[in-house]
Amino acid sequence: MITLRAHNIGVRFGGVLALHDVSLEIRPGEIVGLIGANGAGKSTLINVMSGFQRPTAGDVFLGDRALLKLPPHSVARAGVVRTFQGVRLFGELTIAENVAAVAAVVGSPAFAIEELVVAVGLTGDFDRKAATLSYSDQRKLAIARALALEPAFLLLDEPAAGMSPQEAEQLGVALEELVEGRGIGLLLVEHNMDLVMSVCQRLVALDVGRVIASGTPAAVRADPSVRAAYLGGVPHGAA
Numbered sequence: 001m002i003t004l005r006a007h008n009i010g011v012r013f014g015g016v017l018a019l020h021d022v023s024l025e026i027r028p029g030e031i032v033g034l035i036g037a038n039g040a041g042k043s044t045l046i047n048v049m050s051g052f053q054r055p056t057a058g059d060v061f062l063g064d065r066a067l068l069k070l071p072p073h074s075v076a077r078a079g080v081v082r083t084f085q086g087v088r089l090f091g092e093l094t095i096a097e098n099v100a101a102v103a104a105v106v107g108s109p110a111f112a113i114e115e116l117v118v119a120v121g122l123t124g125d126f127d128r129k130a131a132t133l134s135y136s137d138q139r140k141l142a143i144a145r146a147l148a149l150e151p152a153f154l155l156l157d158e159p160a161a162g163m164s165p166q167e168a169e170q171l172g173v174a175l176e177e178l179v180e181g182r183g184i185g186l187l188l189v190e191h192n193m194d195l196v197m198s199v200c201q202r203l204v205a206l207d208v209g210r211v212i213a214s215g216t217p218a219a220v221r222a223d224p225s226v227r228a229a230y231l232g233g234v235p236h237g238a239a
């Protein structure tokens, strides 16, 4: 089984230690949640694992292949794809065109594009321009586009941000189906604890760049250091 593994990652931005000695492993077919307060280092870890940020220490492995020396597009081709907190779509292209533009890279057939759009829960006319979509539909489209690269591992940076509780719940169902159906390993950075608790098999909690807890969602949520550092201040069914 090929896993995606960040090993003893350290990242320093001048005087800020954004990550210190962080290790995390994702297996195919599982959803791992990465939680922590604003500035804990979650996006920085996604950046490192997807090739967008060189760490000051540590390694990233896909199976036994070291990824750190590869640029982001090569990391994506190797099978590790990410989405961004700020959605980056082609606003003037339609839903179908946005996915097709990416699918062309791997040569996916047209029917696969429609399948992806439906799989993330986008309904209605696929000829709508991305710029006209609601914020939450844009986030779903960003996931469909990432999936078009046929990743083995998908790193999602706050996919439910701006979604209503119902939309977030639907997204959770879609993510579970994707992981089950395609065997993708998913890293979910998310502040919506209802979503995190319902779909993740394991959680890793960061605080100021360090892992303070990892394990089953119930154990991590109950961990006193996690409650003190994070959950005390977060709404979304955290208690």
Ligand SMILES: Nc1ncnc2c1ncn2[C@@H]1O[C@H](COP(=O)(O)OP(=O)(O)OP(=O)(O)O)[C@@H](O)[C@H]1O
Pocket: 013, 016, 017, 018, 036, 037, 038, 039, 040, 041, 042, 043, 044, 045
């Ligand atoms: N390019 C950068 N230059 C300098 N400092 C940075 C840079 N990127 C991140 N940081 C700092 O590194 C730390 C971790 O930031 P990061 O964005 O990874 O946190 P986060 O957990 O994703 O937060 P949020 O939940 O707000 O997205 C913060 O102190 C942040 O200010």
